[in-house]
Amino acid sequence: VLRALNSLQTTEEKLAALCKKYTELLEEHRVMQTAAKQHSRKLSVVCREKEQLQSEHSKAVLAKSKLESLCRELQRHNKLVKEESLARAREEEEKRKEVTTKFQTTINDIQGQMKEHYQKNTKLREENIELANKLKNLIEQYELREQHIEKMFKHKDLEQQLIDAKLAQASLQITEAKESSLQEKQMLLTEATDAHKRVRVLEEQEVALRAQVAMYTEKYEEFQGTLSKSNEVFGSFKSEMEKMTKKIKKLEKETGMWKSRWEKSTKGLLEMAEEKTKNEKEISRLNNKVQKLESLCRALQVERN
Structure with a gap:
């Protein structure tokens, strides 16, 4: 730069x-x-x-x-x-060596005995034939026993399957019973609460109407002198009183009906509670039965093994 x-x-x-x-x-x-x-x-x-x-x-x-x-x-x-x-x-x-040694010793013993009893060969041959026949019979008996044991095993398997099916059916019945009892209980509870509410409303209406009747009776007592002079007013008041009494009777009848329904619902609830206790007892009994069947199945399985 x-x-x-x-x-x-x-x-x-x-x-x-x-x-x-x-x-x-x-x-x-x-x-x-x-x-x-x-x-x-x-x-x-x-x-x-x-x-x-x-x-x-x-x-x-x-x-x-x-x-x-x-x-x-x-x-x-x-x-x-x-x-x-x-x-x-x-x-x-x-x-294996021990077995082979034992087998060899037994073979040696047999050979020595065969050498010693060479003269009794014919007799031994007959005895061998007889033993072969006996062995054949034993084999046949063993085969028959095997077949019998196999049939027993098949029978045990079928029994096991039947027990399993019964257990499954019992568990399904228990669950269905529980679900139905719960649904019925819920329905009855809702009906009982509705009926109780309606009874309360009707009781309140009844109290109000009774208060009105009392008020009308007081007015009637107060104006009894004046109402005796006027027949028309008395007739109208009388008809109104009759209407009010009819209405009160109707309300009393409805309250009685709702009270009876409420009592029926409470009775149904009590019956449902009793049925629930019975179902619980039945369930416990079935559970005990299931446990016993399971223990029997395990015992059968152990015996089968």
């Missing part, structure tokens, strides 16, 4: 060159600031990705440690199973 300014002669040219250089430097500074902001955004994004990758890495390390512990546990379990299987194989091998 100094060299460029020294090459210029006038101060205006130097000032113009400085302004031009300043504007270029300012533009470069703005470009650098925008680039710096973009780089800072990229850096924040990279930092977030780094944190996310670190969390995923920690999760992967934790999962790896869990898998390693599970693998160690599985290896230990496999080792125990292998040792148990080897021990069982050794035991089976020892048992």
Whole structure:
């Protein structure tokens, strides 16, 4: 910049060159600031990705440690199973050797006896034939017994299925009885509350009408002298009194009817409560029966096994 300014002669040219250089430097500074902001955004994004990758890495390390512990546990379990299987194989091998030795000793004994009793070969042959026949009979009896046992097992299976079906039917009956009793109880409760409300309303109307009657009787007593002179007014008042008495009788009849309905509903509720107690007793009895049947089924299963 100094060299460029020294090459210029006038101060205006130097000032113009400085302004031009300043504007270029300012533009470069703005470009650098925008680039710096973009780089800072990229850096924040990279930092977030780094944190996310670190969390995923920690999760992967934790999962790896869990898998390693599970693998160690599985290896230990496999080792125990292998040792148990080897021990069982050794035991089976020892048992097999013992059985083979016993069988060999018995064969040797039989061979010695055959050598000793070579002269009685014919008799033994007859006995062998007889034993073969007996063995055949035993095999036939064993087969018959197997068939009988199989039939018994089938019969037990059928009994088990029948018991299961009865249990399912009993449980369904119990649930249906509970649902019907609850619905009937709810209906009776609603009817009883409605009847009680109506009875209260009618009683209030009756009280109001009785108050009106009392008021009319007071007026009648007060104006009895004047009403005796006027037959027309007395007749109208009398007809009004008769109407009021009829209305009171009608209301009394309706209150009696609603009271009887309310009593019937309360009686029905009591009957429902008794029926509920009976149903609960029946349910408990059926539950006891179910428990006994389950114990019998378990006993039959144990006996079958």
